[in-house]
Amino acid sequence: MQSYEYYAPRSLPDALEYLAENAKNCRIIAGGTDLIPALRNEDIHPAFLLNIMEIAEVGGISETEQTVRIGAITTFNDLAESGLIRKEFPILSEMALSVGGPQTRNRGTIGGNIASAAPAADGLPVFLSLDAEVELSSRRGKRNLPLNEAIAKAWTPAWGNDELITAIRIKKLPSGTRTAFYKLARRQAMARSRMTISLILRRDPAGIIEELRFVPGSVMPVPRRMEEIEKLLTGKVPTDELLDQAARAVGEEMVKVTGIRWSTGYKKPVLGNLFRIVLSQLITAG
Amino acid sequence: MKKRGIGYGSMFYGLGYGFSRTDIASATLEISQDGSIIARSGEVDYGQGSDTVFCQIIAEELGVDYSAIKLITADTDVTPDSGPTSASRLTFVGGNAFIKTSRSLKKILNGVAEDILGASDLVFREGMVFSRSAPEKSISFKKLAGRAYARGVPAVVTEWYNNTTQDVDPETGQGDAYATYCWATQMAEVEVDTETGRVEVLRIVAVTDVGKALNPLNCEAQIEGGVVQGLGYALEEEIKEEGGYVKTGTLGEYMIPTSLDIPTIEVHLLEVTEPKGPYGAKGVGEPALIPTPPAVLNAVRDALGLRIHKLPANLENVYHLINGAEAGN
Structure with missing residues (x-):
């Protein structure tokens, strides 16, 4: 059993003040689905625990003409139940429903999913595929950071320890864009992802790929868009031969990052297979 | 694909332990003067439903409602040794022990009822004890329990079911092991x-x-x-x-x-x-x-x-x- 000071403010300035004062030994808790087990296992030993779940400005889902802002303490179930999200980013709804089980979806938040920066995170790769930005607040002010610059390494955010992730911002997708999320796991619920595929696709009327964004999840220490694969297919009509070629390249790109590990014999071919299957379904879907 | x-x-x-390994179960029944029954068994119901089946067996044997039975299990302070909860043996070995115990208790109550009703062809059914040939000769199970208590007949019965089998032939391995x-x-x-x-x-x-x-x-x-x-x-x-x-x-x-x-x-x-x-x-x-x-x-x-x-x-x-x-x- 550990002891630490616990603070659950209702105002954002109070929270940022507290964070700035105690930055070195403070951990931020939202849903606690990662943090509570880490405390129990004594993997972390914070002196201060800042609960942000009572702060209204850190929650809610809102839109402008161009963008959607999702508050950091939005839970996976909030996300899954949002009509706005289902309309603008169905890939986020699908991802949210695949997370853990009802209990973890009721507690786990998207801000926590990003800040934990777990290699097997489900939310992180989907937000990366959407070119999301994180809104960071501190006593020093507010700034937006592209998500692909926000994770330093596995389990480690790249922002300052006096900064709090207050929201995710995503630009709305051009009309005609299709999205897909696929999760391969050892069972249908309460399972860490073995691999995930996040795809954003837009084709012109002739079937040529205008834009493709692809992020594999649970295969690299920090998930990122596989731009090499996106480039390989963009500007082309996705024939079967081209898809097979891309599927092989996916595995090779993965190995460039991860090197050969015990799981490579499985993940290298199967990641390519999943990419081809999910992309083919997206292409033939309409 | x-x-x-x-x-x-x-x-x-x-089923059970077989091969001459000890495979026994005891079961205890106690009847109160209001006709309620306290049953005790060392068997553990960890979700498989043995408690339900034991109560059904007792209710069936004594012709009483299932709800009249209070079953206490798996408490070494108060329950008898019924052998381990394993080998798919609870209904078979523990259940047989409760049949034996229920029949012993019924025999005691039957003696009291024969004396009260002046009949020897008694049936225990649906909370009543009555003569098969002259059903008007009847007494409720509850009342019978109270009369038996007043007479001071034994109210606690324990029986033992032995499911231990013969070992197989040590030379040939042949035999009926279970x-x-x-x-x-x-x-x-x-x-x-x-x-x-x-x-x-x-x-x-x-x-x-x-x-x-x-x-x-x-x-x-x-x-x-x-x-x-x-x-x-x-x-x-x-x-x-x-x-x-x-x-x-x-x-x-x-x-x-x-x-x-x-x-x-x-x-x-x-x-x-x-x-x-x-x-x-x-x-x-x-x-x-x-x-x-x-x-x-x-x-x-x-x-x-x-x-x-x-x-x-x-x-x-x-x-x-x-x-x-x-x-x-």
């Missing part, structure tokens, strides 16, 4: 994704010889539970260790099926009376689980034309089977 297959698994299983045997066959229908190695079980049909289903819903539920456990054994459960440390030490890492992983399970109860069993019943617990893994793995073989020898039949092991490579750790 997704390939489908069908497979079967069959088993027979010796009191009885349970039989079951299951069919599994699976779909294997050859590009990921994922095995999805679409349907299980389970046919089990239960002797006599003392509680059919309970039997079905126990078989469903066994099937789910068998699915975990075939497809998910795996202990991984590294340098002497278990890496799969939580149920987040050591996989068992969730409710979303469970296919349609069709249960058929076969009732082939076992003369030694309570009302002809046999055990259900382990026979529910044993045929499931072979049925699933035979179905995988039917789908792929390849037999898997490394369990669990999870993503990696099945994928490497299809692609002819040895699986990793």
Whole structure:
């Protein structure tokens, strides 16, 4: 059993003040689905625990003409139940429903999913595929950071320890864009992802790929868009031969990052297979 | 590509301990002056439903309502030794002990009732004790209990059921090692994704010889539970260790099926009376689980034309089977 000071403010300035004062030994808790087990296992030993779940400005889902802002303490179930999200980013709804089980979806938040920066995170790769930005607040002010610059390494955010992730911002997708999320796991619920595929696709009327964004999840220490694969297919009509070629390249790109590990014999071919299957379904879907 | 297959698994299983190993159960009944019954057994109901079946047996024997019985189990402070809760033996051995105990108690009460009613052809049914030939000669079970108490007859009875069997011939290994045997066959229908190695079980049909289903819903539920456990054994459960440390030490890492992983399970109860069993019943617990893994793995073989020898039949092991490579750790 550990002891630490616990603070659950209702105002954002109070929270940022507290964070700035105690930055070195403070951990931020939202849903606690990662943090509570880490405390129990004594993997972390914070002196201060800042609960942000009572702060209204850190929650809610809102839109402008161009963008959607999702508050950091939005839970996976909030996300899954949002009509706005289902309309603008169905890939986020699908991802949210695949997370853990009802209990973890009721507690786990998207801000926590990003800040934990777990290699097997489900939310992180989907937000990366959407070119999301994180809104960071501190006593020093507010700034937006592209998500692909926000994770330093596995389990480690790249922002300052006096900064709090207050929201995710995503630009709305051009009309005609299709999205897909696929999760391969050892069972249908309460399972860490073995691999995930996040795809954003837009084709012109002739079937040529205008834009493709692809992020594999649970295969690299920090998930990122596989731009090499996106480039390989963009500007082309996705024939079967081209898809097979891309599927092989996916595995090779993965190995460039991860090197050969015990799981490579499985993940290298199967990641390519999943990419081809999910992309083919997206292409033939309409 | 997704390939489908069908497979079967069959088993027979010796109930109880067999081979001259001690296999006993005691059971105690105590009757209060208001007719309520306190039953004691050392058997543990950890969800399989033995408490329900024991109360049914007592109610059946004494002709009283199930709700009149208070059962105390598995408390070494107050319950008698009934042997371990294992070997699919509770209904069979513990159940027989309660039949014996109930009949001994009934004999005592019957003597009192014969004296009060002046009849010797008494029937215990639906909370009443009455003469078969002259049903107007009757007394309620509750009243009878009060009269028996007033007369000071024994109100506590303990009986002992011995299910210990003969050993087999030490030279030949031949003989009848167990009191009885349970039989079951299951069919599994699976779909294997050859590009990921994922095995999805679409349907299980389970046919089990239960002797006599003392509680059919309970039997079905126990078989469903066994099937789910068998699915975990075939497809998910795996202990991984590294340098002497278990890496799969939580149920987040050591996989068992969730409710979303469970296919349609069709249960058929076969009732082939076992003369030694309570009302002809046999055990259900382990026979529910044993045929499931072979049925699933035979179905995988039917789908792929390849037999898997490394369990669990999870993503990696099945994928490497299809692609002819040895699986990793």
